[in-house]
Every structure is written in structure tokens, then in C-alpha cells.
Amino acid sequence: MTSAQSSNSHSSEHDFNLFEDSEHADNHISSSSATQISLQQQLDLSYLGQRIDQVAASVWSEFSREKLKQWMKDGHLLVNGNIVKPKYKCEGDELLTLNVQLVTQTTAQAEDIPLDIVYEDDDILVINKSVGMVVHPGAGNPNGTLVNAILHHYPKSAELTRAGLVHRIDKDTSGLLVVAKNLESQFALSQQLADKSVYRLYDLIVYGQVIAGGTIDEPIKRHPVDRIKMAVLPGGRDAVTHYNVKERFQNFTRIQAQLETGRTHQIRVHFTYLGFPLVGDPVYVGRIRMPAGASPALQECLRAFKRQALHASKLGLVHPKTGEQMLFEVPWAEDFNQLVETLRRENPND
Template sequence: MSETIKHRLQVPMDKGGMRLDQVAAELFSDYSRARLQTWIKEEALKVDGRACKPREKLLGGEWLELEAELEAQERWLPEAIDLPIVYEDEHILILNKPAGLVVHPAAGHSEGTLLNALLHHAPELNVVPRAGIVHRLDKDTTGLMVVAKTIQAQTDLVEQLQERSMGREYEAVVQGVMTGGGTVDEHMGRHSRHRQKMAVVAEGSGKNAVTHYRVLEKFRAHTHIRCKLETGRTHQIRVHMAHIHYPLVGDPLYGGRNRLPKGCTPDLQDALRLFQRQALHAKRLELSHPATGEWMEWEVELPEDLKALLAALDEDRQGYDDYL
């Protein structure tokens, strides 16, 4: 299954001297630059009926003719998987991802992913790249995600991410007692030895990454924090917090050994030992609606396992205070 699109637009005279790929990005703004460049190279996008190269300069007045196929995501099968949807209209879908749900199929996870669930819930997503997924959460990170239901919405949301106008806030529980909030501004890249991990790297050898954090509550050996992302690098909060020596509780890649407060109760020992995922939740999401421009905001509660962990930490703190 696929969809054929056809467009014919004239290049404004004031665009004379600009490259074809630049003009195409302005005239066909519903589609990404990468997609348009591919169509130019495949000769699906022509200038006055002739094939051109992406970097060829235009004079102005030419006609750009686009006829292309939007291929369906045929290699991924729809699956009836429950989706905790927070909001949905014809353009976007907001969901509260549970722990354990892989976002996109990959080696070892070809089925049972969010993408498979989305294709079942909204079959029209089969012509939208990656079934409308514009950003990801790690398998065991919970919380809010936005999915684009049209190519136009996807292009707009990707631009919001790139321009850092989309607001994303997380809550986490870290090991160690922070004195206050701050900002981690450290470049990130693939770990030099452990390829499944990311790491802070020297400026110039990775991508810039900025995480702001503030303290919500302090415990005897842990801190409940809120993080706001400027960028969205893989494992960003997990890597940045570990870099400043406050790794997330339960993080299998970056957490290290559990730090137990002196004389802590068996209940807290069990709570920390049994928390087998990174204690991270995408709490708040805000964005400009890709069709209406309306500013929209969503916030969801912490999942039950995080609530239980915080309750155990609070009980330990109160018991220690009573003992003193």
C-alpha cells in the first residue's frame, strides 16, 4: 500500500540564485529536506520537466514538478498492543509509554514495539516514516511521547525538536544527595570501548547536549530531581547525571552499585534492589500544534513503581529522623 503525491509550484523570482534543494525545502515545507533531496536524486522532483542536481542554482520562474510515492511501512506488522493514549486528533497522538515497551523495531525486537502498536491503532501511519515516531524513550523509561499522524505534522514536530522549542521535562531519582540544581553542558558521543553505551566526550568529537536539573526532594542518600532537556541525545539524562556523579537509581548501564544510607531498613534495601530499571519518567510535554499553532501542554503522574520507591526513601528518612 502506498500513496501518490503530485505538486506543481512556480519558483518565485526572488528565489533566483538559490539552490534547488533550498527552494524545494521552502516551497514543499510539508516534507523534510532529506526526503526532498532523495526525490531530486531519484528524479521524482524535476525543474521544468528535466532532472537536476540538488545543488543546481535556479534563476526564478521555473516550475517545480513533484510526483512521488509515499511507501508504506510494509516490513513492520501491525500488532494489537494496548496504548495508554493521553490525547489524539487527526494530526498528533500523545501517549504515556509504560516501562518495558521498545519504541522502534531493531535487532532482537522486531515485534511487540510501539511502532507495531501504532500501525494497528492508526493504519494510516503506514505511509508516514517510522509510523510517525519523531523522538524516542528508552525501553525502560516511562512517560510522555508525541507521534505525528501525517507527514506534514512529522516535519513540523521535527523542526520544533531541532529548534529546541518543544518542551520536555523528566523526573528522576538519583544516587547521592545534591546540594542544589544546575546545568550539565557536555558533548556526547558513542563510548570508545563499550559501543552500546554513550559517554561525555571532548567538544568537537560529539554532539552538544544540555540538561538543566533542579532538586525536588532530598533523602538520606538519594535525590528526587526534575530535568529539562534542551537537546535530545541518546541516554542524555542518564549519561549527564552519571558524569556529575549522581547516576540514576536502577540504571543498568550507568548506575553502578546501589548506595545504601547507613543503617537503612530492610524495606528500603529491598526497594532499591528490586528497582530494575532506570528511575526516569517523562513527566511533562509541551509543543506547538503542527496544524493549528496552538500551544499545548500535558503532564502525567509518576508510575506506581517510582511512587513506591519514593515512599520507601521517605519512610527511611523519617525513621532515621525519629531515631535521632
């Protein structure tokens, strides 16, 4: 297993066993830089009787079956020079030809925004996202996002849906994200997320004293009144969070949580549901909860901490090309580390 890490000096405890979502064209992308694909494959009798879309997905495994089916319908993928339906049954002697240009899939603009790159090769990019960076452009955030930065760093990412993103973390959550650099990798990573084999470990600080670790298995859906919030409600999407207690302080607890699913605000919603909301969470807590007897140093630290105390510290996955197990780890963001150190000095309760 490859391990690319820069560990926090206080994070050596045992973890869980290995295995969380513009208006102008990008100025850095032109038709001359788009990737042109021209491929041929002569079939044999080993494919006799199989659906042609299944055969194409077997022959050109770097592309998803759904993408290949679309190219068939659009006339980019031909069988003996003819357009056929994806359900066409193979006779075992066909010639497949694929001619397609990977077109720009995003209208976001490339921007020269610094990235904290933890690992990069020809297939994946692993990033330590900073606090305050929005992942994807949207209403109110047309630029200055992680996608804008990725488009500048790797212009061909414009050929991929969401510039290669396969998962996301909230604006004010820091830590690890993996980005695909080609179609094959994007499909493979998306499949790993779907089958819950990607390992995502978060550090968080909550109000209150959590007694022991456990699993939260509660469905999450959009809050019926406050549309900014998510909530644990019947009829929501399945959401599962495993967690361990790492440090207890007077009035606070440091926890490590492993995501089995990746719903919007999942960790924040689940721990609020348990009665232990995250320190600083502007959506699910609002006003600062100042414990009685807090020292001036702790009061100042809590007032200055204006985002949820949540950090994506570890990310484990199977490399989409080599099949290698990979584990990445990054240290806490500076404000998170300062909060923990202040709590330790205040009155440790372990």
C-alpha cells in the same frame, strides 16, 4: 497554550521555564492503502532567479526540501514536464508537477499492542510509554516495540521514516513521546528538536544528597571499553542538562531535569558523572546500594525496583500545523510513585 495533563498530586512545584533517539513487510499496509500525491503549481515572476528546490519547498511546505530534491532526481517532481537539477534557476513561468506515491519506509510488522494515548489529532500522536517497552525494533527486539504498536494504531505511519518517531526514550524509562503522523509534522518536529525548542522535563531519583540545582554541560560519547555504556569524554557530542532539586531524603534526592540536548542515556550519564547515579540503573550502577539503617520496607522497595528511576513527565512543543503552544503532562509510573512514597515515609530530610 493547550495543556493536556494528569498531574501527580505531589508534583506542584515550580518548573523550569518552557523551553531527548525486522524482516517482513507490515501486513496492514498494501499498495492500495499507500498515499498517492498528484499536485501542480503554476509559478510567476515572484520566483524569478530562485533555485527550483527552494521554490518547491516554498510552494509545498508540507514536505522537506531534501525530500523534494530527491523526488526531482527520481523524476517525480517535474518542471514543464522535464527532470531538472535542484539548482536550476527559475524563470518565473514554469509549471511544477508532483506525482509520487508515499511508499512504506519501515519493514516492522504492525502488532495489536495497547497504547496509552495522551493526545491525538490528524498531525501528531502523544504517547505515555510504559516501562519495559522498547521504542524501535532492533537486534534482540524485532517485535513488541512502540513502533509495532504505532503501525497497528495508524497504518499510514509506515510511510514515514521510523513510523513517525522524532525522538526516543530508553526501554525502562517511562513517560511522554511525540510521534508525527505525516511528513510535514515529522519535519517540523524534527526542526524543533534540532533548534532545542522542545521542552522535555524528567523526574528522577538519585543516590546521595544533591545540594542545589544547576547545569551539566559535558560531552557524551560511546564508552571506549564497555560498548553498552555512554560516558562523559573529550571529543563527545555536546550534551546539556539543566536540573532542580525537588525533594531530599536521607541518602536520596528527587530531581527534575530538563534536556537541552538529547544524547543517548544523557541524564543517566550526566548524573553518574556528578557522583549521583540513578536508583535502580542496571547499566551505570549495577548492584543495589542499600543504605545503612534502611527499614525492611525500603529494602524491599529498592530490591524490587529493577530499572532506572526516570520518568519523562512533561513535554512541550509547537503544534506543527496550527502553531499552537502545547504542554502535556503525565503522572509517575506506579513503581516510581511507590518508591517516592516509601522514601517519604522512611526519613524525609527536608
